[in-house]
Amino acid sequence: MRVKICGITQPEQSIAIASLGATALGFICVPTSPRYVTTLQIRAAVAELPANIDTIGVFANASIPEINQIVVDSGLTGVQLHGDESPDFCYHLRQSLPKVEIIKALRIQSLEHLDTTTDYTKYVDTLLLDAYHSQQLGGTGKTLDWTMLEQFSPSCPWFLAGGLTADNIVEALSQVNPSGIDLSSGVERTPGDKDLDKVAKLFQSLENIELLRR
């Protein structure tokens, strides 16, 4: 299973988190976020990482030229669209970044809202489901109603996000079957400062799940 730890701001934490077992790291390119990082900061973090770690820039309602520039300048392998980007926007982004993973995040409010995911699967590589919050775009620590996702099985891989922690991951994965998980505020001390003990505890919980499934 892919494990993405998002909202990294310090290069030394990226290396530590990758060594603990993360397969992807996320960098917030949304200027209003307390976890925002510049291109220079991302480049410094990415330069130190093994090549098998996916490096994902998180954007919200940015333009295609802005996204292109940041991806090229910082050496990101993927883009997460966390705003109100349309399927058409994803299609055009795909044309300009054919080799970069495109992840469309949807902030799910209801079971009906889940149907909108089918509008995107043709144009993106991966979906990501996060909880809806009326004031904040992401990094809210709010969980989704996992029972709503028990039957969710889209035609492309997907990440479960939203308020995941080392303490609730076992319960979440007993109800839902995503291709990957994405955590931010649940493994940090303050916004952007990851708590390596919480990250280590998360990987311990994931190992326990693996052992139980054998």
Ligand SMILES: O=C(O)c1ccccc1N[C@@H]1O[C@H](COP(=O)(O)O)[C@@H](O)[C@H]1O
């Ligand atoms: O983390 C942020 O500050 C952020 C800002 C703008 C868009 C997305 C953001 N984070 C994403 O939010 C989800 C869930 O976070 P949490 O685990 O509930 O804290 C995650 O996908 C982050 O990439």
